[in-house]
Amino acid sequence: MQFWQRQPARFGLALDIGTSSVSGALFSFHKSHTASPRPYVHEVYRSLLDTSAGIDAHMLSRHAIRGVREVYEKSLKKSKVPPEEIIVGLSAPFYISKSVRISKPRKDPDSLITQQEIEDLTMRAEADIRKSLDVHMGNDLEFFTKSPGKILVNGYRMLDPIGKNGQTIEVVTRLEANMRSFREKIEEFLRGHRRETRCTFTSIPTATFRVLNGIMDTEAGMVFVDIGGEITEVSAIQDRALESVVSIPTGSGAIIRKIAESFHLSFHDALFTLRRYTENTLEDALTRRIEVVVESAVSSWRLAVSRELEQLFRGGFSPEHIVLSGGGSLLLKYKRGFPQGVFRTPAQRDIPVSVIQPHAIQEFFENPSYFMGPEDFGLACLTLLPFLKED
The missing domain is CATH 3.30.420.40 (ATPase, nucleotide binding domain)
Known part of the structure; x- marks a missing residue:
């Protein structure tokens, strides 16, 4: 670095x-x-x-x-x-984000690709993103991040296509706004x-x-899963580019609220109880009751994440590893059973899952x-x- x-x-x-x-x-x-x-x-x-x-x-x-x-x-x-x-x-x-792909068949495949061609496609991609987001969010959007995009020539990624030739150029651009x-x-x-x-x-x-x-090594592909209090964000990274980010409305906060509801506790007392559960300092009977709530919530989380990963796999994305972060004190419980609960094929189950x-x-x-x-x-x-x- x-x-x-x-x-x-x-x-x-x-x-x-x-x-x-x-x-x-x-x-x-x-x-x-x-x-x-x-x-x-x-x-x-x-x-x-x-x-x-x-x-x-x-x-x-x-x-x-x-x-x-x-x-x-x-x-x-x-x-x-x-x-x-x-x-x-x-x-x-x-914040919100959106990625788009813009492709262009070239009239003369033997001519050399110019910087202007790349810039024109990138500007078209950015304009499409801004237009689509403005339709839904109005004029209150402030764009603040443009992720480094991918450039593909004839379907293959090129880090520096300027001066090369090719039949088609494709640009992938991602913007963020709040x-x-x-x-x-x-x-x-x-x-x-x-x-x-x-x-x-x-x-x-x-x-x-x-x-x-x-x-x-993010060249071959990886998935980064950040488990928040209310939302889990799944990032697909490949060819050293951030391909997409999907936000799933589930996280550790739902478990705390379920404990509060099930045991008639305040939110903060439920949080304290959950921490004691992860530290193995609760009485056995209460631990077993909390375990039922936690396992149910984690299973629901795995199901929601699995749907998004299946979409990625169907689109041809094949990560070499999956990295988990966030999750608070329950992170290891999220990690356990992750492959069995999410992946369907033997090849997918062999993808290593780690915590960073x-x-x-x-x-x-x-x-x-x-x-x-x-x-x-x-x-x-x-x-x-x-x-x-x-x-």
């Missing part, structure tokens, strides 16, 4: 806005003996969101903005000065202490994809990790983004 050179001792803040919490990492860059700069993480903060009633877009946005304020103010007490750079990572439903009103409220608060603060918005799938490209932790990218940080576990992998990736070279 390669990094840009940056000046030391500048504070930054990475914010991961999810459906169950807002997490933040206060970092700075300090000069070291290495040639490449690395972030120094000072503290990790967390603000839990109230999702006791499930997902309501308006209320969830209000809770998220309140969580951003809480995390920012905690970080300011530590740094004493406002951050110069803030990276805001969004999970669904705080509601302008939501973004402006966040930026207004974050820049309230320092107008020059640079705010960069991205999605958690894009952030994790960019970092995974630096530490794993922040320590997988520890070497790119200046100090030992403050990140807690798989649920902080997205936050760790966001913290690295200012130091990555553009793809």
Whole structure:
């Protein structure tokens, strides 16, 4: 993985806005003996969101903005000065994304492909995405990320097709956007202490994809599954490109609400009970009753994920490995039985399934990790983004 050179001792803040919490990492860059700069993480903060009633877009946005304020103010007490750079990572439903493929048969297959041809196709793809999203969302959309697209010549991917010849060119482009009103409220608060603060918005799938490209072989294909509180995001990565991201409306929050309903507990008491269950500190009788609820919810989750993976497999996507992250304390339970519950063919069942932790990218940080576990992998990736070279 390669990094840009940056000046030391500048504070930054990475914010991961999810459906169950807002997490933040206060970092700075300090000069070291290495040639490449690395972030120094000072503290990790967390603000839990109230999702006791499930997902309501308006209320969830209000809770998220309140969580951003809480995390920012905690970080300011530590740094004493406002951050110069803030990276805001969004999970669904705080952003939307769309990918399109645009192809063009060439009149003269023997002529050399030009940069202008590629740019024209890319602009057509972007225009199609903007038009289709604007129809559904109106003019309140703010586009913030364009993922590096794939270029195929005669059906085969080419990293640099300029100067080559071919009969057809195909461009795959993916754009991300969020509601302008939501973004402006966040930026207004974050820049309230320092107008020059640079705010960069991205999605958690894009952030994790960019970092995974630096530490794993994504050429042959992989699936990254990020299990959130209310939504699971499934990223299909192949040829070092983010092919697609599918959001599935199920996550660990549904389990907490089911426990609360079944045992007549408050949402926070149900969360505490679930944590004790995963720590094996409940009485045997209560453990067995909780087990029934958890197994039922995890089975429903596997069924929902399997439908999306089947769609990918039918489209010709054949990953070499599947990586899980998020999921809180139940992540290992999500992992167990994943192949048996999801894959149908023997070849698919042989695809290895692993869990990724922040320590997988520890070497790119200046100090030992403050990140807690798989649920902080997205936050760790966001913290690295200012130091990555553009793809």
